[in-house]
Amino acid sequence: MLKAVNPATGAVVREVTPDTDAEINAKLDKAVSAYKLWKEKSFAERGALLKAVAAYMRENIDTLGPVMTEEMGKPKNESIGEVEKSAWCAVHYADNAESYLSRQVLESDATLSYVQHLPIGPILGILPWNAPFWLAFRFAAPALMAGNSCVMKHDPNVPGCAEAIEKCFVEAGAPEGLFQALYVETPRVEAIIRDKRVRGVSFTGSSRGGAAVAGIAGSEIKPAVLELGGSDPSIVLADADFEKATDILTLSRIINAGQSCIAAKRIIVEDSAYETVKDLMVKKLGALKVGDPTSETTDVGPIARAELRDGLHAQVTKTIKEGANCLMGGEIPDGDGFFYPVTLLADVKPGMCAFTEETFGPVAVLIRAKDEAHALEMANDTDYGLAASVWTDTARGEEMAARIDAGQVSVNGIVKTDPRLPSGGTKSSGLGRELGPHGILEFVNAQQVWIGPVKPA
Incomplete structure (x- = not known):
C-alpha cells in the first residue's frame, strides 16, 4: 500500500493500492500506442495541448497546491508558486521546442547533409517527493514536445500529487496514454526500466539511487538523465554585498524546509568577512x-x-561533536509532526559531517576561508558538483565560475532552476542536463541524413 503521511501532523491522509503487473502492462501498452500517434503531431498541435495543461493548472492552482502541502509539508505559498512554475515550464516548451529541435545543416561531401531530432518512444520519469509538480513537468514538458510519451513513477509517499498531475493532462484533453502515473513500490521499478517499451529514463533523487538506475539503464542500452544530490557551496568574499548575500542565502537554505538539491548548503566566507x-x-x-x-x-x-528528520539530526549532532559551534537550533522539538528548527552551524571544517555530506533540511553551515584560493579549494572539496554561488565583484565572480566544478554557478544571485536554462551536475551529482535547449535533446534520436549525389570536388 502506498501511504501519504501529513508531515505536519503525522497522520495518514491517503492510501493507494499499487498497480498490479497487469495494470502496469496495460499502461505501457497505452504509452506505446499514444507515442505512435503523438510523434506524428506538429509542434503546434503538441504545444496547444501543453498550453491547455498549463491553463488548467492556473485555473485550479488553489486546489492543486494544497495537495503538496498535505503530503510533503511544503508551505502554502511555496506550493502555489510551484504549480505556477510548472505551468510556465509547459508554456516555455510549447513556445520553444520547435526552435530547440530545428534541423542542423552540416556541410559534408553530400549535396545536403543535416541532423534532425526525432522522438524515441515512451520515457519513464522516476521522481522524488520534494518538488512533486515541478520535477514532473521538468521531465515531461520537453519529452512530450519532442514527440515522446511519458510514464511517471512518483515517490510512494506523494500518490495524491501523482494523481493530480495526471488529471491535469486528462482534463486538458491529452490522448489516452500520453501521460500516465504508475503507482508502484520502488523495488518494482527495475522491471519497468528493463521493459523494452520504455526507451529512456529520467531520474531525480539520491546519488545512490541514481547509480542503481544508471546501471540498470546502461545494461539495457537506454539513455538516462540523472539529477542527483548536492552539497552546494556558496562563496562569500570580502568585497561582496553582505546584506544582499545573506538575504539570498537565507532564502536559498530554507526554501522547502531546506529539502532542495540546489539549496545553499556550505557557506564559505573569506576570513575578514x-x-x-x-x-x-x-x-x-x-x-x-x-x-x-x-x-x-x-x-x-x-x-x-x-x-x-532523524537522519538530519544525526548529521547535526555528529558535526557538533566534531567541533562545530551550534549558534541556533539543533534540537528536535516536542509535539506532533516532523518539524526541525532552523539551525546554524559555525566554524565547520573540511572532514566534518556537514561539510562532506548533503544536509537535506533547514541547516546552514558556515566555513571560514583564508582567501579566494582557499575558498575555491574547499568549494571543490566534495564528491558532488550540482550547483554553486559566488558573492563578489561581478567580473571576479564570472572568472571564478570556470574554476568551480559544478553544473551551474550563480554570481551574486540565487541558484535556481529555470525552463530557459540547462541544469544538471558533475561527479556524483548526475549525468546529462534538463531544461533549456540542452534538456530537450536528451531523449531524441539525433539522426544524420546524407543526401547525394556527392558534390563535385
Missing part, C-alpha cells in the same frame, strides 16, 4: 517562523518524513 556574515545569518535565520505549512505566515514547514 566571516564575523559580519555570521552575525547577519544569525539575525536573518533567527527571524524565520517554523510551523503549520497551511498558514501563509509560515516560512519553514516540516521535514517530509520522520526518518529523514
